Amino acid sequence: MATFFGEVVVAPSRAGVDEEEEAREETPEDREIRRELEKKREIDVLWTLKSGASTESSADEPFVCSKFIVAIGHNAAAFLSSFILDSVCWEVVGVVRLWNEWCRTSNTTNVLPTDSFCLFYRLISDPTVLLCQCSCYVAEDQQFQWLEKVFGRMRKEDLQVTILSTCPVADYKTQESTLTLPSPFLKALKTKEFKEQVCCPLLEQPNIVQDLPAAVLSYCQVWQIPAVLYQCYTDVIKLDTVTIEAFKPLLSSKILKSLVKDVSESTKILKKLLTTNETHNNIYI
Amino acid sequence: RWITCAVSVGNVGQLAIDLVISTLDMTKVGYFYTDCLVPMVGNNPYATGEENSLELSINAEVYSLPSKKLVVLQIRSPFIKNKYRPFCQTLLSWVKSSKCARVVLLSSSHAYQRDDEQLLGTPLRYLLTPDLEKAVGGLIKELNWKEMEKVAAYPGINDTEKVLHIPGGGITKMLFTESCSEGVQMAVLLKFCSEGDNIPDAFALVNYLNEWLQLIKSEVTSIALL
Numbered sequence: 065m066a067t068f069f070g071e072v073v074v075a076p077s078r079a080g081v082d083e084e085e086e087a088r089e090e091t092p093e094d095r096e097i098r099r100e101l102e103k104k105r106e107i108d109v110l111w112t113l114k115s116g117a118s119t120e121s122s123a124d125e126p127f128v129c130s131k132f133i134v135a136i137g138h139n140a141a142a143f144l145s146s147f148i149l150d151s152v153c154w155e156v157v158g159v160v161r162l163w164n165e166w167c168r169t170s171n172t173t174n175v176l177p178t179d180s181f182c183l184f185y186r187l188i189s190d191p192t193v194l195l196c197q198c199s200c201y202v203a204e205d206q207q208f209q210w211l212e213k214v215f216g217r218m219r220k221e222d223l224q225v226t227i228l229s230t231c232p233v234a235d236y237k238t239q240e241s242t243l244t245l246p247s248p249f250l251k252a253l254k255t256k257e258f259k260e261q262v263c264c265p266l267l268e269q270p271n272i273v274q275d276l277p278a279a280v281l282s283y284c285q286v287w288q289i290p291a292v293l294y295q296c297y298t299d300v301i302k303l304d305t306v307t308i309e310a311f312k313p314l315l316s317s318k319i320l321k322s323l324v325k326d327v328s329e330s331t332k333i334l335k336k337l338l339t340t341n342e343t344h345n346n347i348y349i
Numbered sequence: 350r351w352i353t354c355a356v357s358v359g360n361v362g363q364l365a366i367d368l369v370i371s372t373l374d375m376t377k378v379g380y381f382y383t384d385c386l387v388p389m390v391g392n393n394p395y396a397t398g399e400e401n402s403l404e405l406s407i408n409a410e411v412y413s414l415p416s417k418k419l420v421v422l423q424i425r426s427p428f429i430k431n432k433y434r435p436f437c438q439t440l441l442s443w444v445k446s447s448k449c450a451r452v453v454l455l456s457s458s459h460a461y462q463r464d465d466e467q468l469l470g471t472p473l474r475y476l477l478t479p480d481l482e483k484a485v486g487g488l489i490k491e492l493n494w495k496e497m498e499k500v501a502a503y504p505g506i507n508d509t510e511k512v513l514h515i516p517g518g519g520i521t522k523m524l525f526t527e528s529c530s531e532g533v534q535m536a537v538l539l540k541f542c543s544e545g546d547n548i549p550d551a552f553a554l555v556n557y558l559n560e561w562l563q564l565i566k567s568e569v570t571s572i573a574l575l
Contacts, residue, residue, distance in 0.1 A: 098431065204429045208384035253390055255405055266403055272391035274426075279388035282407040286380045293390070 107206050108161040109213040111184075129218045130192040131319055133226045136276050138303045139296065140228035141197040143311040146334040148323050149185060149195065157194070158184035160210070166201040184214075193323070194218075198276065207279040215283060224258075225284050225291035226319050228311060229277040233297040237271050248298035248310040253281060257290040263313045267295065305334060351449035353422040353440070355524065358517035359542050361457035364551030365558070366423045370412050371395045372555075373419070373564065381409035381422060383439060385432035389425060417564065420449065428520070437524050441533060451481060453562075454524060455554055456539040459517035463541055466498050472541040473557045474498075476513075476525055481534040492560055497539065515539070 090098070113127060133148075135141045160182035162169055167180045180200035187193035202210050233247045250264040253273060267273070273281070277293055284291035294314060298307040315324050355362050369375070386408045396402035408426040413419065428436060444452055460472070467474075474497040477486065499511035515522045521537060528535040538558055542550040559565060 204387055205384075205432075207388055253392065253405060254403075267392060269392050269394060269396060269402070272389050274387065274389050276388075278390040278407075281390045281405070282380075282388050285390070285405050285407055286382050 104163055105203070105206060107202075107209045107213055109158060109217075110161065111158045111217060113157050113186075126217055126219045128192050129194050129223050130190075131224055131226070132194045132196070132218065133319065134196045134198065134228070134280060136198050136227065136229040136280075138199045139230045139298070139307045140311065141199045142303055142334070143228065143308045144195060144197055146308065146330045147312075147315060148320065148325060149197075150325055150329075153188055153325070154185040154195065155188055156183055157186045160198070160200075160214075162200065162202065162206060164201065164203040164206060166203070169200050187323070202276050204275075207276050210276065211279055211283045215287075220287055220289055223289050224319065225280065225289055226317075227277050227280050227291065227293040228296070228314070229273075229293065230296040230298050230301075230307060231273070232301060233299045235271075236297045238268075245297075248296050248300075248307045250310060250313065251295050251297065252292055253295070254292040255281065255285040255288075255290060257284075257288050258292050259290065260292075260318055262292060263317045264294065308334060351420045351422075351444060351447075351452045353424070353452065353454055355454055355456040355519040355521040356424055356427055357457045357519040357521060357539075358459050359457055359544050359547035359550060361540055361542055361547050361550045361554055362455040363424060364547055365455045365554040366421060367394065368551055368555045369558075369564070370421055370423065373414050373417070375412035375414045375419070375421060377404075377410055378413045378420075379411045380407060381411060381424075381440075381443075383409060383436065385428055385436035385439070386424065387426040387429055419564070420447075433520050433523060437520055437527055440524070441527055441531060444533060445531075450534065451484075452528070452533060452535040453558065454521060454535060454537045455558065456515070456518050456521040456537055457542050457547075457550065457554075458515050458521075458539055460541040460543045462516040464498070464500055467541065471495055473553065474539050474541075476537040476539075478525065478529045478533060478535045480532050481536055484534060485536075489561070497537070 133144070135144045160169065162182070169181050182196065182198040182200050182202075185195040185197075187195075196214070230248075233242070233245060233249075236242075236245070236251075238245070251267040251271070252262045252264050253267050254262060272278075273293065273295055277295065281291055281293045283289075294311065296307060296310050298304070298310065300307055314320050353366070389408050391406055393402055393404040393406055396404075406425070409422065409424050412421045412423065414421075422440075458474075473495070475489065475494050476497045477489065497513070497515070500514045501508045502510045502512045513522060513526070518539065521539065525535060525537050527533075538554060538561075540550050540554050540557070
């Protein structure tokens with residue numbers, strides 16, 4: 065393809081299949097390598113639920129879950145850490161172990177906010193409330209597994225899912241001038257079954273959401289689970305107070321209202337979260 | 350009858366499917382839940398007003414129109430690496446189990462890779478699997494359509510050995526060859542095009558489809574061509 069100025073550029077094709085990949089038959093070696101890689105990229109969800117019986121034996125039995133709140137990305141996870149989670153009311157009940165090109169998680173549950181991790185918590189006073197902080201990168205080929213392994217353990221009756229996530233404001237398509245966009249801002253998407261009030265405007269066409277948040281919401285739409293996704297469009301991708309606070313309107317939503325902890329504590333925790341992050345900020349060239 | 354698209358150059362197949370769904374006002378009847386496509390969600394792309402704009406759409410959805418015995422699969426995202434083959438297999442086994450009589454695959458191919466023969470005349474091509482050829486071959490002859498030419502496997506060295514080559518066609522070739530060997534009645538309709546504003550290409554491809562299937566009356570077709 066030639067551009068306006070005459071230079072020839074290779075346009076990225078949406079066609080997908082690589083000519084070579086398509087033409088070449090897979091040799092036994094290729095197959096072996098592919099299998100080994102697939103094995104390595106497999107996701108493990110380790111549940112440590114103490115539902116009467118020992119963890120291992122009750123592993124197949126699905127547990128009752130009424131509210132499932134998933135925070136994807138560092139900012140959404142930090143929002144939960146500062147406004148909802150604390151070690152008195154919540155206990156860790158699961159951890160995801162995964163490996164990919166961007167991220168490898170350890171199976172420890174002692175994590176720093178800057179670490180990459182995916183943890184599940186349960187409200188001690190109401191064990192049907194489950195929360196997930198997923199700040200690690202889940203690759204495209206691992207998202208389906210994540211869904212199957214996480215939702216596979218839950219009873220889908222009377223379940224309601226809330227997803228929090230962030231993405232760059234540059235991904236937001238609008239006819240308005242982007243200068244006037246009050247970033248960060250929230251947009252929501254919901255499944256057909258979700259009938260409650262949504263705390264922010266809904267995402268307009270032709271905007272789309274991708275990756276794990278989209279995977280979770282698609283899953284809920286297909287299996288008719290009421291679910292809502294709150295997507296925060298922000299211009300700071302790193303851990304950042306302004307972005308975290310953009311999620312604040314959700315604290316008055318029906319799902320989160322009863323879970324909010326002491327707000328004066330929240331600000332303190334928020335500050336602590338950010339200072340941990342800042343220790344790595346140097347001004348060397 | 351069953352129509353689907355390939356994710357191919359310029360998204361022409363997908364645009365054409367969108368045109369079919371919105372023109373015939375088809376209803377969504379289900380999803381193609383698969384681990385082979387990149388996940389995506391958005392609000393109803395066919396929204397006509399406030400009331401239907403908030404329906405969630407996902408990466409692969411099935412629409413139907415019982416009055417015309419038509420089922421359409423729209424694919425809205427690309428494939429995950431190494432998942433083309435499993436996708437084709439799932440798709441074909443679904444086609445077989447759902448007792449679809451015929452499948453039409455809408456696709457496209459890189460215009461810049463055409464050979465001398467393909468540069469002449471219409472940019473639209475078709476392909477029929479042997480089983481469909483037996484059934485509708487005569488009808489297609491009457492339409493005076495051009496079949497997709499095979500190209501030399503080793504150009505300049507050996508011009509007698511010819512192969513099917515659909516550059517930029519995504520899973521088109523794989524799906525077509527598998528259909529041939531598994532006895533699925535499949536037609537591929539495609540257009541040579543380049544990346545850019547591909548809406549006119551989609552119109553051309555749907556008009557081409559309409560010449561054969563007569564989904565809508567032809568005066569509408571001529572308006573679309575204007």
